[in-house]
Amino acid sequence: MEHNAVKQILSCRDVSKTFYGDGKCTEVIRHIDFDVTENEFVVLFGPGQCGKTTLIKMLAGLEECEEGSISLENEKITGPRPDLGVVYQTTALFPWCTVRGNIEFGPKVRNKDKKETRKRADHFIDLVGLKGFEDSYPKALSGGMRQRVGIARAYCNDPRVLLMDEPFGHLDAQTRYMMEEALENIWQKEKRTVIFVTNNIEEAIYLADRIILLTNRPASIKQEFKIELPRPRDYVSPEFLKLREIITQAMDATV
Amino acid sequence: MDEKQQKLLEHEKQQRAQKRKYLMISVVSVCVFFFVWELITGILHILPDYTMPSPVKVLDSFIKKFYTKTPDGEILPVHIITSLKVSLFGFFLGSVTGVPIGIMMAWHPRFEKFFRPLFDLIRPVPTVAWIPIMILWFGIGLGAKAAVIFVSAFIPCVVNSFAGIKQTSQVHLWVAQTFGASRREMLFRIAIPTALPSIFTGLRLSLGSSWMALVAAEMLAANKGLGYMIYTSRSLGRADLIIVGMLTIGAIGAILSYVLGIAEKRIVKGVSR
Numbered sequence: 001m002e003h004n005a006v007k008q009i010l011s012c013r014d015v016s017k018t019f020y021g022d023g024k025c026t027e028v029i030r031h032i033d034f035d036v037t038e039n040e041f042v043v044l045f046g047p048g049q050c051g052k053t054t055l056i057k058m059l060a061g062l063e064e065c066e067e068g069s070i071s072l073e074n075e076k077i078t079g080p081r082p083d084l085g086v087v088y089q090t091t092a093l094f095p096w097c098t099v100r101g102n103i104e105f106g107p108k109v110r111n112k113d114k115k116e117t118r119k120r121a122d123h124f125i126d127l128v129g130l131k132g133f134e135d136s137y138p139k140a141l142s143g144g145m146r147q148r149v150g151i152a153r154a155y156c157n158d159p160r161v162l163l164m165d166e167p168f169g170h171l172d173a174q175t176r177y178m179m180e181e182a183l184e185n186i187w188q189k190e191k192r193t194v195i196f197v198t199n200n201i202e203e204a205i206y207l208a209d210r211i212i213l214l215t216n217r218p219a220s221i222k223q224e225f226k227i228e229l230p231r232p233r234d235y236v237s238p239e240f241l242k243l244r245e246i247i248t249q250a251m252d253a254t255v
Numbered sequence: 256m257d258e259k260q261q262k263l264l265e266h267e268k269q270q271r272a273q274k275r276k277y278l279m280i281s282v283v284s285v286c287v288f289f290f291v292w293e294l295i296t297g298i299l300h301i302l303p304d305y306t307m308p309s310p311v312k313v314l315d316s317f318i319k320k321f322y323t324k325t326p327d328g329e330i331l332p333v334h335i336i337t338s339l340k341v342s343l344f345g346f347f348l349g350s351v352t353g354v355p356i357g358i359m360m361a362w363h364p365r366f367e368k369f370f371r372p373l374f375d376l377i378r379p380v381p382t383v384a385w386i387p388i389m390i391l392w393f394g395i396g397l398g399a400k401a402a403v404i405f406v407s408a409f410i411p412c413v414v415n416s417f418a419g420i421k422q423t424s425q426v427h428l429w430v431a432q433t434f435g436a437s438r439r440e441m442l443f444r445i446a447i448p449t450a451l452p453s454i455f456t457g458l459r460l461s462l463g464s465s466w467m468a469l470v471a472a473e474m475l476a477a478n479k480g481l482g483y484m485i486y487t488s489r490s491l492g493r494a495d496l497i498i499v500g501m502l503t504i505g506a507i508g509a510i511l512s513y514v515l516g517i518a519e520k521r522i523v524k525g526v527s528r
Contacts, residue, residue, distance in 0.1 A: 080432040092426040096448040106434035
C-alpha cells in the first residue's frame, strides 16, 4: 500500500490482446501496464487504429484480456459494470429516447428511485448545458450537443471511472474546442477518474493530468508525460506549445 | 427585425400557396379520370355498357346496393362487414404470432437456425396456392379464409420484425450492458425500440396482403363478402357491380393503412423516416 494521499483506483497489469480470425492473428496490444489514481485525468494518446479502442473496451469489460488483468480497486474486471461508464466515439444515443430518456436510462435499468433519478438527470442536464432540450430527440441535436448528452448519460449513472473513446473525434474543429472546454468545466465541477482516448495532441495536452503515449500496432506504452500546466489551459501559451513539440517528437520516433 | 418577420410571413404564405397548388393538381387528376371515363362510356359510347358502365351508372349501383340484395343475396354493408371481419381476424392472428416469431428468430441464433429452413420453404408459396388445401382442411366457412389470410399476414410480419431486430446497433447494446442491463432488458429496451419502425412496415404490408388475400379467398370459397360479390357479378355480367366492389375494396384498403399510419406516428418516436 502506498502512503501518499492519492488513492490508486484502476490498474492495468501487463495486458496483451491478439485477435484471431480470417485465418490470421492480429496482435493489437502488447504488455500494457499502468495505474490510475482517483480523480486523475489520463489521456491515452496514440496514432489512429493503434488499438486504443480495444484497450478502452477491455477497460470497460466489454472485451476480455488475453494476458494480464485489469482491476478496479483490487477487484478484477470480468465484464461490463455500472461503475465503469463509457462515452463512445460516434453517437451512441438511443434515437427513440428523448434527451432525458437517454440520461435516465442507466438508473432506470438499475431500478433506482424515480424522483432521485429525475433530480440527478436535471442536475447533469444543467451541468452539460442542455437545459431546455430535455424533451428533444437526438435527431434534433447537433453533434456537439449529442456528445453532451452522452457525457451526461455516463455521469448520471454515477460511475467510479469514466472511459471516453475519442468522444470528440467526429466533431468539426470549432465545436471540438468548445467541447474540450465544456468537458474541462464539467470535470472540474464533478471530479471523476477519467481515461480519455484521442489521437489529437492539443486535446490531449488541454485535458490531461497525464498523457500515456502509445506506439503503433501492437500498442504498447512508449512514454508517459505528466502535464502540470495550470487549468484551464491556453492552447497557444509557450508552455503548451513547448509540450506539444516534445510530445510530437516522441510521437514521430514512434511511427 | 420587422422586415425579417415580414419575410417569414411572406415565405409561409408562399408555402401554403404551393401546398394548395399541389392539392389542386391531385383533385384535377381524379376529376380528369372520371371525366374521361364518362366521356368514353356515357357520352360517346365507345365501350358498350355491359363491359364498361359509366361512372354515373356505377354511382347509381353503389347507392342502390346499400338496400338491394340482388343479384348476390346480400346488401353492400353486409359484404363489407363480412370481409372486414375475416381479414382483420386473420391479420390479427398473423401479426400476434408473426411479430414475436420474427423477433425471436433474430434474437436467438438457435431459434433462427431451427425455424429458418422451414420458413424459407414456406415463404415463396403464393397466398393463392394455399387456398385449395385450406378449403380441404377447413371447408368454405370462416376457417379457410382466416387461415389463408393468416398465412399472408404472418410472412411479412416475420420478415420485417426479423430484419428490424437485426439492425440493432452493437454500440447501443454495449451502452445497455455497461448500465447493467440483462439480456432480456436489452431485448425490450434496445432491440425492440430499434426494430419498431421496421415492425410497423411489416404490419402495414401484412394488412395490405391480408386484404388482398381475402378477395382471392372469397372468390374461391364464400357465400358473402366483397370478393364473392365481384365474382358473382362477373358470372351475371354486372360490370357496374364489379366496379363498385373494386372501388370499395380500394377505399377500405386505403383507410385501413391510413389508420395504421396514425397508430405508427403515435408509437414510433424520434426516428426519422
